[in-house]
Amino acid sequence: MALTLLPYAYAGNISSAFQVYDPGFLNITGAHPTISILLSNTTAFAHEGPVYLPTTNTLYMTSNILTDPTTNQTTIQISKVDLDAHPLTAEIVRPSPPIPNPNGGIAYGDGILYCGLGNFTDPAGLYVMSLAAATTTNNESAQGSYATTPLLTSFYSRPFNSPNDVVVHPTDGGIYFTDPTYGSIQGLRPAPQLPNQVYRFDPVSGNVRVVADGFVKPNGLSFSPDGRVLYVTDTGYALGNGSFDPLMPATIYAYDVSLIHNQPALTHRRVFVMADNGVPDGIKVDAQGNVYAGCGDGVNVWSSGGVLLGKILVEGGVANFAFGRTGEMFLMAEERIYHVMFN
Template sequence: MTDRGSQATGEKYRSVQLMLPRSHAVIKGPFDRDPAKSIWTTFHIGSEGNHPIKNLAAERPFIAVSEEFYDIVGPNAELQVIAEATGVYIHETNEVFFTSNKMDTPDRSEYPYPIYINFSKIARENKASYKWQILKLPSESFILPNGGTTYDGKVLMAIQGYKLNVPSSLITVDPITLQSEVILNNFFGRPFNSINDVAVLMRPGARPTDLADQWIFFTDPPYGYYQGFKEYPRLPSQVYAFHPPSGSLRVVADAFQRPNGIVFSPDMLTCYITDTGFASADPEDLRPLDGSRPGTMSVS
């Protein structure tokens, strides 16, 4: 591998900062960091106050922990945030649909209901160019989307909703017409907390799985309540499985603090669920964060 460390500090890679693992294998003096933040926020603890660690301070848009990263971004790379939450790729149209989740207005104040969000897509026009487009929200029920995936050739979104006005739900969106359909919005008459992420279970193997054999798994933490846009939770923090053709709905996993991301292994034999309960999001929770437990992953 060619050593391009000197180039990275020059004009050619001016947007990339090289921080090899050996550069922070040993940190001198007393130090600490917030377990909810990255290593680049580590700080020294001193008698006159805390201050950043110079060789760990992120000063450029891209941080490289391996020189091979240069081959990915290339010279003169620029960073622009275009989405905050999920990305759903539709193979038939060669497009990726994104959601922004909750956003602030330009003056940092929050819009009243409906809360400000973006639903957008990026489409590849040719080998070298892409087109970015902010889309009109598919319906009045499409409030605070979060996680998403594909289902039946459509974009399947986990919708957190707003208060009791707009129930948290699962919504499908046609990638061509942008017509939407609410396929689930309650657990036997009880509103969900704020559905967070979603994944589709198919039969193991390489053959396509009929819709009759597909189940939608989703997580439902109470983050909407603690972030101020949902009512007090009516349900425990659980993981559900939903079968749209029959309407069958069941709880498949519980004992979580904040079930968040969910995904199946490529062979469809293992389900991975992240629990971000280390950060309760409750402003009245005075317990310190458990720095030894920045998050857990459950396997079922």
């Protein structure tokens, strides 16, 4: 007889948007979690790269591919939400010079480190956008300049495909990023010149190395709290042209972060989990080692051992998300940002 895994029957008071598969999920959510729409728009402004900055209580994010109403060209925008403002608005951020189609991002120094998908004239790679106020000739503060600097734009002589997501190792400062071929498939980039791979960049020495391959489409990535495990999602199930192949991966892989000849390396690749709905896109790990991923039905949460603990259900799915202050999450759902509170 076929068995179907059903949500855990919790007798307490928990919203139907929080689907419990294991009692351990309640240790995360508490008995009274809430989910609400924080902000909505008519465009897909909340797609990827959410970066929450606690010092200013602001949230940055990148849009899906949009058409610029002025130039009629495809573009990806960065928006900022001041969470202390009333009413809340998504203010468009204009980096100078522009980052070519920004996607994934992470807080970095006094700014944000973005993956630039690139275009047909500007290289794909890693770009740093400063959030520090510029200074005028009179030494007066000039807010909102968002000066950008390219950090890495090629694998030596070969151009990157379209870097998607980026993380920084918590102890050694190494920058790890994925480079799938989605940019070419979506008409943003020329034909690929490299396989679908994961790279490590040393910002001190300038060394860049391939540290993992064998992916269909490497996408999101995140470290365990101690930096000893790197999780990488493979979203090969989503072909990038709007269609799907159920025989391709919708999988999160885990790697041990090891030292080989005094150099960081990714070893002991293994399947961590496979998502049952859509693909695991953006991924984060909490302080207890639980793994969260934006999937086709919302945010799925697994224990560090790969047990599905529960889901935060969002119609249409979630591409990416950010942790806010304690017990707080911001979910990117294209035209909407959802706000989650655990309590």
